[in-house]
Amino acid sequence: MGEAKRPLAVVTGASSGIGADFARVLAARGHDCVITARREDRLRALAAELEKDHGAHVTVIAADLGEPSGASRLADAVFALGRPVKFLVNNAGFGVHGDFVEQDPARLAQMMQLNMVSLTELTHRFSQHMVAHGGGKILQVASVGAFQPSPYYAVYSATKAYVRDFSQAANWELRDKGVSITTICPGLTRTEFHEVADHIKPKSMDALMMDARTVAEIGVRAAERGRATVTPGLANKLMEWMIKWWTPRWVATAMAGISMRPGAKKAAPAAPAREQPERPQPEA
Numbered sequence: 630m631g632e633a634k635r636p637l638a639v640v641t642g643a644s645s646g647i648g649a650d651f652a653r654v655l656a657a658r659g660h661d662c663v664i665t666a667r668r669e670d671r672l673r674a675l676a677a678e679l680e681k682d683h684g685a686h687v688t689v690i691a692a693d694l695g696e697p698s699g700a701s702r703l704a705d706a707v708f709a710l711g712r713p714v715k716f717l718v719n720n721a722g723f724g725v726h727g728d729f730v731e732q733d734p735a736r737l738a739q740m741m742q743l744n745m746v747s748l749t750e751l752t753h754r755f756s757q758h759m760v761a762h763g764g765g766k767i768l769q770v771a772s773v774g775a776f777q778p779s780p781y782y783a784v785y786s787a788t789k790a791y792v793r794d795f796s797q798a799a800n801w802e803l804r805d806k807g808v809s810i811t812t813i814c815p816g817l818t819r820t821e822f823h824e825v826a827d828h829i830k831p832k833s834m835d836a837l838m839m840d841a842r843t844v845a846e847i848g849v850r851a852a853e854r855g856r857a858t859v860t861p862g863l864a865n866k867l868m869e870w871m872i873k874w875w876t877p878r879w880v881a882t883a884m885a886g887i888s889m890r891p892g893a894k895k896a897a898p899a900a901p902a903r904e905q906p907e908r909p910q911p912e913a
């Protein structure tokens with residue numbers, strides 16, 4: 630194939646935030662990209678940007694990974710391109726903030742499907758593919774929320790603890806097979822995440838936020854080096870270190886509960902959650 634000289638990377642959740650910057654970083658480092666999410670218009674605009682700025686060949690596949698069949702349909706559509714995939718970024722994800730008992734069970738189920746089940750299925754399909762095609766890199770996006778139980782993000786932080794534990798274990802199993810799995814645990818990052826999670830933060834938190842491009846660059850570099858885990862940013866590293874070595878789990882849980890409590894954070898009425906796009910069909 631003409632365009633097959635550049636290695637191929639797949640990025641989920643590339644229509645905004647850290648995912649769009651993962652695609653930018655990978656394209657700048659010489660990859661062709663498959664970019665996926667539900668909002669196809671955003672993906673097409675990003676594809677045009679990557680082709681213009683980096684000469685990357687970009688394939689857009691619209692897919693809803695919050696649906697049980699989403700991951701297998703996406704994997705089938707990628708493998709139908711007939712090119713070896715060298716880099717997978719499992720980035721798509723969202724959070725639901727607020728009192729657990731008041732949360733919509735359908736939205737929690739969609740979140741668990743996206744953050745855990747689809748991520749696991751994609752990791753399985755693509756690691757098999759990479760083992761059979763001379764190796765590759767997988768980058769999983771967890772969160773600092775994976776370090777301790779987080780009241781008011783109870784289900785979300787548990788999905789990220791799953792991502793972290795599962796990915797570290799699978800990475801160990803794959804260590805002799807040419808495939809590495811790196812887990813990145815970002816802290817507060819300037820993206821649409823907080824709006825989607827319906828979590829209004831005080832202005833004072835802005836100063837703590839990292840920008841998405843920096844997080845994406847740190848993640849891609851760590852994956853290229855085959856690191857098992859990476860936590861971007863000094864404040865996040867410090868928090869990880871404190872929780873791991875100095876803070877009893879009940880204290881860490883209580884601290885997370887105090888800082889995440891909706892009444893403590895909400896300066897204004899909740900913003901409406903992002904409207905869910907129509908579920909598009911992936912290209913065959």
Ligand SMILES: NC(=O)c1ccc[n+]([C@@H]2O[C@H](COP(=O)([O-])OP(=O)(O)OC[C@H]3O[C@@H](n4cnc5c(N)ncnc54)[C@H](OP(=O)(O)O)[C@@H]3O)[C@@H](O)[C@H]2O)c1
Nearest residue numbers: 642644645646647666667668694695722772818820821822
């Ligand atoms: N921002 C933070 O502070 C922060 C901190 C720690 C971890 N993270 C993690 O970072 C990752 C990226 O989030 P972000 O901060 O960049 O937020 P974001 O700007 O809201 O991006 C989320 C991405 O996931 C996609 N997505 C959501 N639901 C989907 C579905 N059902 N099917 C397919 N794609 C879906 C979205 O695209 P569509 O809506 O177009 O489908 C979007 O591209 C997430 O896993 C998040 O948990 C973020």
